[in-house]
Amino acid sequence: MGLKLKVKVSEVTNLSDARYCAGMGVEMIGFHLDENHPRFVELSTVREITNWISGVDVVGEFTASNLENVNYLAEELNLTYVQLPLSFKPEELDILSKPIILKLSLGEISENLLEETLILYKPYVDYFLIENTTSDSIVGLETTLAKWCQTYPILLGFGINVDQLDIIENTLAPIGIALKGGDEIKPGLKNFDELSEILEALEID
Secondary structure, three states: OOEOOEEEEEOOOOHHHHHHHHHHOOOEEEEEOOOOOOOEOOHHHHHHHHHHOOOOEEEEEOOOOOHHHHHHHHHHOOOOEEEEOOOOOHHHHHHOOOOEEEEEEEOOEOHHHHHHHHHHHOOOOOEEEEEEOOOOOOOOOHHHHHHHHHHOOEEEOOOOOHHHHHHHHHHHOOOEEEEEOOOOOEOOEOOOHHHHHHHHHHEOO
C-alpha cells in the first residue's frame, strides 16, 4: 500500500499503532527515548515492537539528551533516524552516527529565526519537522510554508486534517507530514479514527 506523501507517526507507544501504521504504508515511526518524557518507551518495548514490523524506518525521538547517549541508543536499537530539538550547534551534530530529523516549533521561535535555522542546519540534517506551539492551523502561513517546503526537506507537523490535505499536498507540497500516535484503550485495543481518516485519504488510488 502506498501513500501520496511520506508519513512519520511520532510518539508511538504500543504495538497496535506500530502494526497499523506499517500496514497502511507509513514510512517512519518514532519512539520517545528520554526517560523523563511522558510518552517515554522502555527500550525492551521498542525492541519488542520493532521485531513485529518490517519495512518501516524507526526514529528515536529525544528532547534534551547527551549526544553520546543518543549514539549509544541508536546503535542498541538499530535506529534509522534520530530526532532532536534545536538544542545543539550544527557542528556538534557531526558526532552522530545516524541521519538526523531536526524538530523546530513556530511559537517558540519566530518565522524569521526559523528560516535562518533552516539555512544554517540544512547541510547537517536529513529532514526538518516543523510544529507550531501556538496554533494547529496553517491558515495565514500558506505562502511561508510553501516557500520553505520548496527549498527544504520539510515534514509538516501541524494543521493536518482531511479538509486541508489537498492544500497541503498540492500547494504547500512538503516532502511529508508528521502525525502522532495515541494510547491504547487496553492492550491490543485501539481507536484509530484520527490516524485512519488521514491515512486513508492519502492512499494512492
